[in-house]
Amino acid sequence: MPTSPRYNVCPGTWITAAWHSGEGAPLALGQLWWGYRPHWATGKAPEPINAKSEGVATSRYFRSAFARHRCLVPADGWYEWLALLDGKQPHYITRADREPLWLAGIWTERPDGNPGCAILTEPARGAAAEIHDRMPLALDDDSLAPWLDPHMTDREALRGAVHHLDDELLTHWPVSRRVNRPANDDASLIEPADDEMG
Structure with a gap:
């Protein structure tokens, strides 16, 4: 696990997540590869980093993971x-109260035997909608346990138990365009910058 904060986390890298790694396995906080490809996928099968929440329960590519292999990805923004x-112009979107976000995800065993994940997205809400039309599915605190419960496999039961974070908690500000380079990874990336000079 990383021993220092990351400020520019890119797809195709290991990211921290909470998940149950197997039947009866305890909840673990460890590393998942950010790139979802089921072990049965062949050839030029896609390796998405996101999955739309609207169709994840019924998509052949995602539905098994949605039912039994859900995870949470902690993030500050x-x-x-x-x-x-x-x-x-890049903007940093975060909680106004600076509490951590928990992003809903799904994971699968990849063809190489490693676990890989995708983060669920939904139509953007609140302050996030000012910047983009979609956003990660951030969950409220009461939804974390049911989302991770491997025994909760019914789609409708899960839908009733899991809710997204109140959109009034979200805020954003422009940040430096240095974030466009993956090699840049330091705390200054999330500092406010002039929206025309960033």
Whole structure:
């Protein structure tokens, strides 16, 4: 597990997540590869990093993981890009109270035997909708236990037990365009920057 904070987490890397790794396994906090490809997928099968919440329960590619292999990805926030006349301006979206976010995800055993995940997304809400039309599915505190419960496999029961975070808790601000380079990974990336000079 990483021993230092990360400020520019990119797809195709190991990310921290909470999940049950198997039948009867205790809840674990460990590393999942950010890239979802089931072990049975062959050839040029996609390796998505996100899955739309609207169809994840019924998609052949995702439905088994949705029923039995759900996970939570902790984060302080995420980046989205707002189109401006001089290019795209990155914004950092986070909780106004600075509490951690728990992003809903699904995981699967990949063809290489390692666990890989995708983060669920939903239509953007609240402050996030000012920047992008979609956002990660961030869950409220009461939803964390049922989302991780491997015995809760019924879609309707899960839908009734799991709720997204109140959109009034979200805020955002423009940040440096240094975030566009994956090699840049330091705390200054989440500091507010002028929206035209970032």
